[in-house]
Amino acid sequence: MAVKITQLEAENVKRVKAVQLTPAESGLTVIGGRNNQGKTSVLDAIMWTLGGDKMKPGKPFRDGSMVPPRLWIELSNGIIVERSGDKSTLKVTDANGKKAGQTLLNTFVEQFALDMPKFMSSSSKEKARTLLRVIGLEDKIRQLDQDWQQAYNDRRAVGQIADQKEKYAKELPEYPDAPTEPVSAYELIQRQQAILAQNGENQRKREYASHLEAERDRVGRQLEELKAKYESLCADCETAAKDALDLLDESTEQLEADIQRIDAINEKVRTNQKKRQAMDEADELWEEYEGLTQKLEELRNETRRLLEEAKLPLPGLSVDGWELTYNGQPWDCMSGSDQLKVSTAIVRALNPDCGFVLLDKLEQMDLDSLREFGAWMEAEGLQGIATRVSTGGECSIIIEDGKAVGAEPEFDPEPVPGPAVPEWGDEF
Structure with missing residues (x-):
């Protein structure tokens, strides 16, 4: 007793x-x-x-x-x-x-029972710690508070980086007409060389057709001596002429222009890639930010649950952010009688x-x-x-x-x- x-x-x-x-x-x-x-x-x-x-x-x-x-x-x-x-x-x-x-x-x-002013003049955090010590939750609430503070700091850092990434992405220009990947000068030159080589081959075929025609004329003069050869050459000439008629030279003008402005094109491509990358990173960071926000709420809910389930020395007592509260009011907003009632209840429980x-x-x-x-x-x-x-x-x-x-x-x-x-x- x-x-x-x-x-x-x-x-x-x-x-x-x-x-x-x-x-x-x-x-x-x-x-x-x-x-x-x-x-x-x-x-x-x-x-x-x-x-x-x-x-x-x-x-x-x-x-x-x-x-x-x-x-x-x-x-x-x-x-x-x-x-x-x-x-x-x-x-x-x-x-x-x-x-x-x-x-x-x-x-x-109890020492505080003899010296109640000492308890009442202690800081709000000290009062809260005293209450948590009474109900056996000081270590658990401290750990939850540390976890909450770490999650809060992480969320703030993530939010700052996400905001910077988003602002950086918005400041970058966008080029809708640019390719999605950088253009290779080597590939353009290879394509140009392939076209030039094909055009050279076409020219060789034309020259060959002309040569056959000249040979045909020479052989024609010798038609009677070389009738058999003449007929064969005529057939070859006809075939070669048909081949030459189907050939079409391809222009390298566009490729030459692309080669000239390849640096500008690639700069646009890189800028678009940076913009997309920055936006993607910002989206990922904001998703992480939301996850940390949910974690903060979960930690707060766990703290509230522990306090609600604890056997408190006075109904209405609680701790909010390491501040003692009574019926939702912090210490400096309590009436004088409530302050005395809270102090007396806690000191008795000690x-x-x-x-x-x-x-x-x-x-x-x-x-x-x-x-x-x-x-x-x-x-x-x-x-x-x-x-x-x-x-x-x-x-x-x-x-x-x-x-x-x-x-x-x-x-x-x-x-x-x-x-x-x-x-x-x-x-x-």
Whole structure:
């Protein structure tokens, strides 16, 4: 069962002369009074008594007192904690009368419960880490966050490159009439040489036909002697003449022009290829960008799933980008009462064996918020010992000049002065 404070006695600590307090088992016990009367000194006394020398006030002795501080706290688990004497020696006695020390107190007293302002003034990231540590998700969420950050950086880099590629492609001119592949000068020259060779062969055939005709004329003059040969030559001449008539010379003019402007053609081809390549690369990068965007969303969803399935100390608590949120609101957008409720819930979860928290300066809350906060603590079975600049009926005890002078056990609808009670300080 969570340990709570059942009795407190404090003498000559800071502004406290003598105060005795019996806190309510659950809900708020409000220590009221005007400024500089010793309210916060009561909390400091509890912090020092239970928290050890590291929480010892800088000037613990009350001004003007010849008697050293004396602190005595009884806890619900039967342990008695005392500090007394010139050296404020710690004495811890368990329910069986056995002596112990600070180490025993540290097992069930949460340090943030003694020093709530330390938690509340920590950075939003530290608060989020504390919550994640409480629910056992700090390492998992940190890894998911690192994965998300890496994917985000990768996506940004891919997007920048894709954008550059796209802009570069758009800036390049395009030549629709250019071939899809660079033109080879060697192939054009080979084709030109082939045509020239064919044309030369045609010329040789023409010359050969002319030669046959001349030979035919010569043989004709010798027709009678060489009639047989003449007839044969006539037949050959007729065949050769027919072959010559079917021949058609092909022009190399276009090829010569292409050879002359091959560099310009190929430059257009290369430009078109660069443009297509840049656009293809940009498309691939944008596809990768979309994939990384999906990965970012998946990582966020996994983080949300872990948080939704976790056993949170307060419904509505969550972590968004390493920032603590409550009902969707970040810390600096929460009301003062919500900040206290969130802090109290997290601090309690840090050490469930500690059933109390110390709260200073609750005058920042109006009475409705104070009642609501107190009712929530009572429903949670939490004990809160708090200070408030007030002498109204919401106060459980009034401190005046370092001593308790009055009390009201319940909240009233409107603040009214509590009845006076006899001072008991001299009876310590």
